[in-house]
Amino acid sequence: MPQYIIDAHTHIFPRKIAAKAASSIGEFYSLDMQFDGMTHELLEEGDRCGVALFLVCSVATKAEQVSSINDFVASKVNLHPDRLIGLGALHPEMEDPYAEIERIIALGLRGIKLHSDFQCFDINDERMMPVYRRLAERGLPVLFHTGDARYDYSRPEKLARVARAVPELTCIGAHFGGYQRWEEAAQTLCLPNVYVDCSSSLFALGREEALALIDRFGPDKIFFGTDFPMWDCAAELDRLYALRLPQETLDKIFWQNFCRLFSVPVSRLEDYYRAHPQPR
Template sequence: MSQQIIIDAHTHIFPRKIAPKATQSIGQFYGLDMNADGMAHVLLEQGDENGIAMFLICSVATRAEQVRAINDFVAQKVRMHPDRFVGLGALHPDMEDPFGEIERIIELGLRGIKLHPDFQLFDIDDARMLPVYRYLAQKGLPVLFHTGDARYDYSRPKKLARVARAVPDLKCIAAHFGGFQRWGESYKTMALPNVWVDTSSSLYALKKEQALALIERFGEDKVLFGTDFPMWEYPQELQRFYDLRLGPATCDKIFYQNFLALFDIPLKTAKAAVPR
């Protein structure tokens, strides 16, 4: 029996000098105890212990002046571990030249963008971001959006649905089943042709029947497995996923096939990356 290929489609990493503080800040923001610092080597170690082949890595720019340094950092980690890491670049709505930075992100070898409206304090459907989204769509770069925190309106699922409709060529990945704490709104508004969702920071709160309903709603071809490392630990997140009792073909799609198709990565690359 061949080993299951698992790709974690939602992880965060930070430079060593700020990792403890950054991880603690995330824990405080969400009211969670964090069990690991978000450093690349910790992610790899924990991933190897739990059979994770590849990781989508990112970091959020909470200020415009952080963007270049974050992108350089993520690109460096991808160069160090090209068979394990797929990197997303950072942008910020207040930066002066997002289009120039998008070109640089492509040159750095990063494969998409991560935006966190609640951290970055902007509405997903802010009109000033539409030209950026159109440019990203033109360049074929998917965007991973944090979505749905009930404490804020910035990241409401219906706002991402407006973007997805306005820019139908933009590949939108709506984190947390499209609606962290707003799963009902996600279910109603975001089942669109250019929207994918990931399972991160959701399975701990959703009942089995809720999670299955969301998978059916979005379609098993549009769901990615993700953990939101360092927020959650692999044994627990994997068990929560397995507890859904999905069939082997559906598990394969969610664990790795959908990810490889979305980012146009050959299957042989994922197979080569499976920890032995």
């Protein structure tokens, strides 16, 4: 068992649209969603499974949604500052991304989430390169959805181009760097400024495939993530435990890497587990 657990890839939605948003995502991927994506569901899952901290985000599929999404995510982080760290939204068609980046920082959000398959732009679109440079200057990591055999927008090699062009930008390639394009991810994304998470991958990968990806990227560059509301947290934990990784590797994936990148003090995790003792 890990000492602590952080879920580094979750999505939350306002109550009035949560069920519809989750259903739309399920239809997009032809997968059954386990939850509606409301914050209270996420926190209840955390208490049930012993997850102390969540990285939360929501994707803007239209430019006009950006401001309200960032306000919503920030409001939930402010309500649950001990449990949530938030990422902001941007969109390639918005008029002034630089002003929104400053507002994201003022809201207390800690990075950006982009989903180029939903937002219909190439990760390495020239319009985004100056935005990536500004994000790097302002110290904001970017969590990129990567991979999907149906689309080319989010190919791992396109993220690799960005990572090489803006080496100061901290990039996180979701889904082991490329959902359904894991071989391409392994060949292109082993770069100094690229991390990956294991969300929405272990259900589809065999044990040897998953171990090969962990070995390729290295245990210091991987985060645990459930892709809530898509997957049940307990099932995702079981999938990772089933790989029979060394304790040292588990601790890096579950919490140490995240704490290092996002400057989370260990005392923050200790406070949660002190209040919520976990069976060992």
